[in-house]
Amino acid sequence: MKILIKSATIIAPSSKYHNKTLDILIENGTIKAIEKNISLTENTQEVTYQNLHLSLGWIDSSVSFGEPGYEDRETLYNGMQTAAKSGYTSIGLNATSHPAPDTGSSISYLKNKTHLFGVELFPIGNLTKNGAGKDLAELYDMQQHGAISFYDYKQPIQNPNLLKLALQYTQGFNGLIQSFPQENAIARTACVNENISSTNAGLSGIPNLAEELQIARDLYILKYTGGKLHIPTISTASSVNLIKQAKLEGLDVSCSVAIANLYYTDKEIIGFDSAYKILPPLRTEEDRLALLAGIKDGTIDMVTTDHFPTTIEEKKVEFEQANYGSIGLECAFGILNKLVGTEKAIDLLTKGRTRFGITEPKLEVGEKAEISLFSPTENYTFTPENILSSSKNTIFKDEKLTGKAIGIFANNSLTLN
Structure with a gap:
């Protein structure tokens, strides 16, 4: 050819x-x-x-499809085609299928089914068995079969000892643990940012504290154990500061931000359009500007679309009952190009491989x-x-x-x- x-x-x-x-x-x-x-x-x-x-191939560290189990949301075939036509040559695929990818064989299934596509799929294995948050899954076995990290997608690690054990265990094979930044005891069943916008809308709010407390806890554990920690999709100004300080102290921590949190604020929820229901929620303009500053100074290591397809039955319902999440692969470049300019957009779209142990392409x-x-x-x-x-x-x-x-x-x- x-x-x-x-x-x-x-x-x-x-x-x-x-x-x-x-x-x-x-x-x-x-x-x-x-x-x-x-x-x-x-x-x-x-x-x-x-x-x-043209540029070197783009990578997205947080993409979800559906297959196996949720093909009505997205199939592997159409998802991979969507990523390719959206400019991506590599994607990290979240553990959002059923059955959960928590064994070496389930990781191999994903790799084998997608190996002929232009886009290369890098599976993210569940941290815990069935993503239930109780017992560690077969982490080493999954890494041997191609898993690039371990993460129960959008499920916080509620047991601090579980995170401690995971960080200690994975040091033996240089594994990367992801920990979603939310303390559920504070977030409760709220679904938007806690602010004047949530009060005006009559919706219960998730305070910034829910994210920042979890990050502070995780960083203390990382300081104790060593190991490698990635904190996906941060959303507050104080989260940026916490991670910046941890890096200054020499901790092996990285983080990402979702493009939607760089672009919108919680003012969008006033219309009760469930398209704006994402997790972490849209925050304030102060938070948004701090996130932009974080990507410019390198505190935030990568941006992600946090692409998450849902069906119309899961989204077109009352705001509080709707699924979280948005698709974003198709317009990611247009959004970033508008926000930060072409050269910085390309820098952000090509960052992240090294953190996940993926070989960097060369031009x-x-x-x-x-x-x-x-x-x-x-x-x-x-x-x-x-x-x-x-x-x-x-x-x-x-x-x-x-x-x-x-x-x-x-x-x-x-x-x-």
Whole structure:
């Protein structure tokens, strides 16, 4: 297979090709040439697009589908196609299926079923058996079969001794533990941020304290045990400060933030639209600005779409009864490009591999091609016609965006939107 990408502006700050408009020839999955002008030859597929740009492949550390068990939310086939057409070459797949991926064989099933796609799927195994929060799952066995970390998705580790044991045990094989930042005894059954907006809406609120107390506890345990801890989807200003201080103290901790929490505030809940019901909840403008500052100064290690499909029956109900979550793969680049500009957006979209033990791609002749294609200047409104996911539950509906993913070349496979 020969692919010729014509007149693409390269966004890769660590590369000698950064900000240059060049042609790239790919043959059998390997970059054969990067030059000013490469002639099209027979049996070569040409890729052209107005104001075409490319970068190293994008990665999302927190994606959920449904299969097996919840195929009505999303299948592996359509989910992988959606990720590819959204510009992603790698995804960390959360443990949100049934049965839960908590054994080596269940991790192998996910890897084997998706290995022919352009996108590479990296399973995240359940931390506990069946995700029930009681007993540790087969962590070492899962890692041996391809799991990149261990996380009961959106379920806080309520027992501090369980986290202590997990951090101690995984040091023997350099495993990464994820701990969702919420103390349920404080959050209770509330579903939005505790603030004037929740009072005006008559909805019970989750205070910032619920997140920050859990993070402080987890960091104390990490300081005691050692090991590697990742805190997914933080949402408050004080959470940023807690993690910044922990890093200064030398703790091996990383964190992510969901794009929705960078973009919206809790003022959106006034209309009782369940599309804005996410977890952690949308916070205040002060929190949002602190999160943006955190990604700019490097305290926050990566951004994620926190892509979570749900069915219309789970979402189109009373706000308090609706499922949490939003899809976000399809418009992630457009949102980040609008928020922080193209170069920073690409930096954020390509960060995170090292933390999860994933090999970084290289944009050099002779290297395996793992490339994301995009246009940073295309203006459009994100409408249902732009949604590729089986589920349509998006928080970003009707947003005016600048920048659109075109597709990817990875795993010797070209996928275009």
